[in-house]
Structures are given as C-alpha cells and as structure tokens.
Amino acid sequence: MxxxxxxxxxxxxxxxxxxxxxxxxxxxxxxxxxxxxxxxxxxxxxxxxxxxxxxxxxxxxxxxxxxxxxxxxxxxxxxxxxxxxxxxxxxxxxxxxxxxxHTPFRLGDLHIEPVAVPHDAREACQFVLGYESHRLGILTDLGHITPHVVNLYQQVDALILEANHDPELLAEGPYPPSLKRRVGGALGHLSNRQSAELLQQIDLARVQKVIISHISEQNNDLALAKATLASVMPGHEDKLQFNCQDAGFDWCQIQPL
Missing domain, CATH: 3.60.15.10 (Ribonuclease Z/Hydroxyacylglutathione hydrolase-like)
Structure with missing residues (x-):
C-alpha cells in the first residue's frame, strides 16, 4: 500500500x-x-x-x-x-x-518525527511522517521558519504547508490591532512570502505535491497566495494544490520514486 x-x-x-x-x-x-x-x-x-x-x-x-x-x-x-x-x-x-x-518514534507502520516550531502555544510542534522511503511533511501554525524546520523538511515527497496571510491584507483587515500583531508576529502564522521562502530551500524536484493550508478567509486571497508561491516554483507550479476550510481535500498518495 x-x-x-x-x-x-x-x-x-x-x-x-x-x-x-x-x-x-x-x-x-x-x-x-x-x-x-x-x-x-x-x-x-x-x-x-x-x-x-x-x-x-x-x-x-x-x-x-x-x-x-x-x-x-x-x-x-x-x-x-x-x-x-x-x-x-x-x-x-x-x-x-x-x-x-526531538525524538522520533514509530506508530505501527509509520515513522513519526516531531518538529518543534515557534508558535504562541505551550509546546507546539508539527510532524514529518514516513513510510518506507516516503516522507510527508505537515507544517502549519508557526510564526517564522527556523533552521531546524528547513533541515527537517528539506527532503519530503509531499508537503502540507501553511500560507496563512498576506501582510498587507492583514494590516488592512478587520482584526483588532492585538490580533494582527499576534498573527503576523514571530510566534504567529506564516505569510505567503514566508512560505515561499521555505519552498526556495527544499528539493522541489523530489516534492510531488505542495498543498497550501490554513489560509485565512479574512487576511488572504487564493489567487494572491498561488501567485506568490508559484513564483518560486518555476517548472513545478503544477504541484500546487489548495486546502480549504469546508471541504479539505480528498485522498492523495505519494507515488513510488
């Protein structure tokens, strides 16, 4: 399987x-x-x-x-x-x-690698999951990209990646100032540009899918997010897919190399 x-x-x-x-x-x-x-x-x-x-x-x-x-x-x-x-x-x-x-573990057939991330929670993490030679990275809810994150997500076959907001839309949007500072801060959420910067540091030739997630309904725009991310994926734009609040996305599978 x-x-x-x-x-x-x-x-x-x-x-x-x-x-x-x-x-x-x-x-x-x-x-x-x-x-x-x-x-x-x-x-x-x-x-x-x-x-x-x-x-x-x-x-x-x-x-x-x-x-x-x-x-x-x-x-x-x-x-x-x-x-x-x-x-x-x-x-x-x-x-x-x-x-x-900082300690990977096994759950049945899956290899689980927790990843500590900067977020305004008590001890937040994300996960890289492995099965045989395949690796799926899940990366949402962090305020900035750390060297630790770049290292652990560099070689993944599929990536579920946050592109939460556009800074200008966030600044002009309906959130109160305190929430704007939280979302856009170092312990908040990734902007489109921050997510794009991560994509510039990973092996896109290996990645089969990049699924953009945790997109703010108030502070982002799908077309803007897609344009920002596609701009750093020349030749790989067709790998982009978008996750949504209401429907999520249907089953995807990592193909053998």
Missing amino acids: LMQFASLGSGSKGNATLVRAADTAVLIDCGFSVKETLQRMARLAFEPSQLSAILVTHEHGDHAKGVMALSRKLNVPVFMSAGTAIALDCMADPRVQTIDL
Whole structure:
C-alpha cells in the first residue's frame, strides 16, 4: 500500500489531517466536534474504527477541540508534547502519551518525527511522517521558519504547508490591532512570502505535491497566495494544490520514486 493523506478541513474554524499506510492510520489534530469529525471522515470513505492514534500539534481550539472526546469514543491513544497535555489539562488521562519533540518514534507502520516550531502555544510542534522511503511533511501554525524546520523538511515527497496571510491584507483587515500583531508576529502564522521562502530551500524536484493550508478567509486571497508561491516554483507550479476550510481535500498518495 502507498502512503496516503487527506484533509478533513483546514483553517481557523477547524483542522484535521488523516494519514495512512499499510495497517496504520493516524489523525493529526481534531479541531472539530466528534459528530462533525465523523461526518467528514465519512465524506472521505474512512472507517473510524481503522484509526490507530491521534497526534496533536498544540492546544489551540481549531486543532484540539475534539481530540480527547474522539479519543474516548474510538478508544485510541493520543500523542502530544507534555506542554500541550498540560495546556489541555489531560496529562492524567490514560490514553495520553507524551512525546519528546526531538525524538522520533514509530506508530505501527509509520515513522513519526516531531518538529518543534515557534508558535504562541505551550509546546507546539508539527510532524514529518514516513513510510518506507516516503516522507510527508505537515507544517502549519508557526510564526517564522527556523533552521531546524528547513533541515527537517528539506527532503519530503509531499508537503502540507501553511500560507496563512498576506501582510498587507492583514494590516488592512478587520482584526483588532492585538490580533494582527499576534498573527503576523514571530510566534504567529506564516505569510505567503514566508512560505515561499521555505519552498526556495527544499528539493522541489523530489516534492510531488505542495498543498497550501490554513489560509485565512479574512487576511488572504487564493489567487494572491498561488501567485506568490508559484513564483518560486518555476517548472513545478503544477504541484500546487489548495486546502480549504469546508471541504479539505480528498485522498492523495505519494507515488513510488
């Protein structure tokens, strides 16, 4: 079986990503209610009983709202940093397993590499998931690109990448000044240009898909995001795909090299 991945939805109203390979399936984040999560899984023809575990990037509601309730309903373990578990007040839950953000681990057939990222959360991370020779990078919810991030995402076969906002649209938009500073700050979210700068530092010849995610409905524009990112991907523009809040995206698979 090839490594496959799909999104239940991406944005400030909820995020969740499914990844599966061989006999293992994991959900990264669950920012929807249990009922909505199961409905969105059904749209992807995914049977919830196949879920092996939930991975959590950080405690913000659009990523963690439904995590513990879904874990209880499906009786699956949850993996998160100690800081995230403390923030969610679930450290004592027997289903919760804390992870070291600098120590890779295995979940069934998947190799999981946590990646510490700068975000305004207790101990936020993102993940690079591997199966055989394939690597999927998930990278949203960080305020700036660090050398550590560049190093771990340099050789991926597919990348789910945040392009949250355009600085000018954010500055002119409806958010209060404090929220504008948070979103655009070093612990906030990546702008289109910051995401483009990361793409300039990775092996685009290897990457099969770049799926742009966590796009702000108030502070960004799809056409603008696409133009900014495509400008640094000459010859690879057809690899760009966009994730949305309502529909997410259907199953994609990493093809053998």
